[in-house]
Amino acid sequence: MEEDFHLCPKFEAAFQLLGKRWTGLILRVLMNGPKRFKDISHLIPNISDKMLAERFKELEAEGLVVRRVYDEVPIRIEYELTEKGKALEPMMNEFQKWAEVWMK
Template identity: 70%
Template sequence: MDKFHLCPKFESAFELLGKRWTGLIIRTLLSGQKRFSDIAEAIPNMSARMLTERFKELESEGIVVRKVYPEIPVRIEYELTEKGRELEPVMNEIQKWAEKWN
């Protein structure tokens, strides 16, 4: 049987966005920049190690930016880039679908 192939760009996007916790991180950041602890609190079942890993992936994909403020103590916040903010309609549609079917 032939394997069905999707558009490589779609496959790549879905592979990233389909990873566990990624959608919740993006959804949390849609309301504005947050500190690591704010996101960890919003998604309590996710380990700090996993959050760090997902942030690194999202940063490397240009979806999240890490901002370091040279204060004492140092303040670090995470924010969606324009690319990340453009996921808002997608996230809203997933939310509608989930509310209807779950």
Template identity: 50%
Template sequence: MCLGSDAAVERVFKLLGKRWTGLVIASLMSGPVHFSDLRRTVPGISERMLSDRLTELQTAALVVREVHEGPPLRVAYHLTDAGRALRPAMEELRRWAESHLPADGGPCVGGCD
């Protein structure tokens, strides 16, 4: 079966193929996370980029933003049902990476197990 440039595949990668997006989603899989904790969970992401990615995921109805009145005021994010529905795909991508992408970034010859 050849997927080619199927419109659905293009839509998926247009959203989920952006840098950091997959890591943000993976970080939210275990439940609600406050913004500051989420930033620590995704090493290297700036506050601005995290905010941008979360906004995109909210627009796509994958993430919900909750404001917890303070003091201090805290903002938490959690996945919607649609976001949680990505779990099997994320787990499969993780398994694929463990088998086919070496941890050191070098070539994977004969499997990476």
């Protein structure tokens, strides 16, 4: 067995983070630009508001998403990818290509 092969803990940690149900879709939606909570919820039909709020908390804590509050009447709140979040786009695009070819 090739002795020089070793597994990268960062790779596993990243998979743990992005592997959670809905996370990939939420990130994919935000790759299309900042969005309000209800717009995202509308675009991901089966996700509950409770789950979406929970995933946002995790994604904000991980520095992948930021919540912007606009001082308007009524107040406007949008969710947006950070640099760290946007940096996932190449991986997402490769994954999309794979899914289109191989997933039934």
